[in-house]
Amino acid sequence: MKGEAVAIIPARYSSTRLPGKPLLLLARMPMIMHVVERASRARMVSRVIVATDDQRILEAVRAHGGEAQMTSPALTSGTDRVAEVAAELDFEFVVNVQGDEPLIEPSTIDASLRPLIEDSQIQISTTSEPVTSVEDVFNPNVVKVVTDARGRALYFSRSPIPHVRLAAGVSLKETLGANSNLLSNYRKHSGLYAYRAGFLQQFASMEPSPLERVEGLEQLRALENGFDIRVVPVAHRSIGVDTAQDYERVKRLIEENPS
Numbered sequence: 001m002k003g004e005a006v007a008i009i010p011a012r013y014s015s016t017r018l019p020g021k022p023l024l025l026l027a028r029m030p031m032i033m034h035v036v037e038r039a040s041r042a043r044m045v046s047r048v049i050v051a052t053d054d055q056r057i058l059e060a061v062r063a064h065g066g067e068a069q070m071t072s073p074a075l076t077s078g079t080d081r082v083a084e085v086a087a088e089l090d091f092e093f094v095v096n097v098q099g100d101e102p103l104i105e106p107s108t109i110d111a112s113l114r115p116l117i118e119d120s121q122i123q124i125s126t127t128s129e130p131v132t133s134v135e136d137v138f139n140p141n142v143v144k145v146v147t148d149a150r151g152r153a154l155y156f157s158r159s160p161i162p163h164v165r166l167a168a169g170v171s172l173k174e175t176l177g178a179n180s181n182l183l184s185n186y187r188k189h190s191g192l193y194a195y196r197a198g199f200l201q202q203f204a205s206m207e208p209s210p211l212e213r214v215e216g217l218e219q220l221r222a223l224e225n226g227f228d229i230r231v232v233p234v235a236h237r238s239i240g241v242d243t244a245q246d247y248e249r250v251k252r253l254i255e256e257n258p259s
Contacts, residue, residue, distance in 0.1 A: 005113055005194070006047045006091040007039040010078030011099035013054035017243050022057050022099050024247055026254045029064065031241065032057060034102035034254070036066045042109035044117075045095065051081040079218055083204035086197060093117075094200050098191035098240065102250055105236040112194040115230040123199040124222055125230040126153075128187035129237045134176045136188065141242040143189040143217060145231055153229040156189055156217050187233065191240050193219065199227075 011022040011032050018024075022032040032050060039048045050061045050068040053075065061068035071081040079096060086094045093116055095109055108127050115125040128145050136142040140158035147153055155161060162185055164172055176182050195203065209224035211217075222229055241247050 004091065004117070005042075005045050005093040005095055006049065006086065006089055007042065007045045007095045007097050007109065008082040008085050009035055009039065009048065009050045009097050009099045010081040011050050011052045011054075011057050012078075012081075013052075013057060018241065018247065020056075021241055021247070022052075023060055024241075026102055026251050030060050031102050031250075032061060032099050033064045033066060035097060035099055035104065036061065036064075038102070038104050038106055039095075039097050039109060041106035042095075043106070044093075044110045044113045047089075047091075049085055050099070051078075051085045053081070077218060079200075080204055083200050086200055089197075091197055094195050094197050096193045096195070100241040101191035101238050102241065102254065103238045104191065105234070105238065108190055108234045108236055108238070109192060111232045111234050112190075112192055115232060116194055116196060119230075122230050123196050123227055124203070124219075125194045125232065126192060126219070127190040127232045127234045129190055129234055131183055131186040131188050132237070134173055134183070137176060137183070137186055138173065141240065141246075145187050145189045147187075147231045151231055151233075153219070153223060153231050155223070156215070156219050158215055158217070160186070162186075187231075188237070189219075189231075190234065190238060203227075 013020055015021050023030045036048050051071050053071050053073045058068045069085050071084050075081050082096045112125050112127050115122045137160045144161050145156045146161050209221045212220040239250050
């Protein structure tokens with residue numbers, strides 16, 4: 001299936017919690033280039049492009065042999081940047097890989113594309129990973145997803161979903177810590193989306209939806225407008241870099257296990 005999909009990685013320099021994070025070094029290479037390299041190893045992806053509105057990121061990617069394009073500074077979201085770059089290309093599928101996921105597995109990217117390839121009715125798909133720590137259940141930077149029996153997303157949230165009903169006065173955090181089997185009810189949303197190219201342009205043209213504004217999650221726009229999102233479960237776990245603590249954790253993992 002090589003040749004049908006392009007991976008586009010939106011990257012911006014400014015970040016409230018961790019400014020300049022795409023250029024933070026991990027094993028002497030900018031974080032954004034770890035994402036580029038992993039996306040390049042996906043079997044179904046034939047081209048990888050960083051979409052950025054910052055000259056520093058553009059120059060860093062090109063200096064390390066990657067491909068990058070400048071996008072309009074007026075764009076307000078990563079999806080908008082991906083859509084602007086994709087509009088000039090001729091690919092059937094577009095994967096939006098988040099620029100702060102340096103541990104994303106190439107096989108996860110491939111898994112996100114399979115529903116689109118296998119079913120022409122599916123317009124958008126993504127993946128979910130196991131949640132193995134109680135802290136991740138309560139971490140608002142770790143987005144949780146619940147699905148129906150066919151693997152279609154019911155909802156995404158920064159809150160712990162599903163809610164585990166407990167007796168009055170019993171702490172959910174303590175209960176999860178004491179009963180690891182309960183953790184299997186939670187799935188983390190991976191940091192990527194796969195689209196049919198035409199639907200991506202349609203999606204980017206939609207107004208932000210009410211729940212999207214409340215949660216700060218763009219994928220809710222698709223659900224609120226009546227579009228199904230197919231969610232493929234994968235075993236590999238990635239770590240999004242949202243804070244300095246995340247960065248130190250990922251830095252340690254990469255330096256201890258260079259790939």
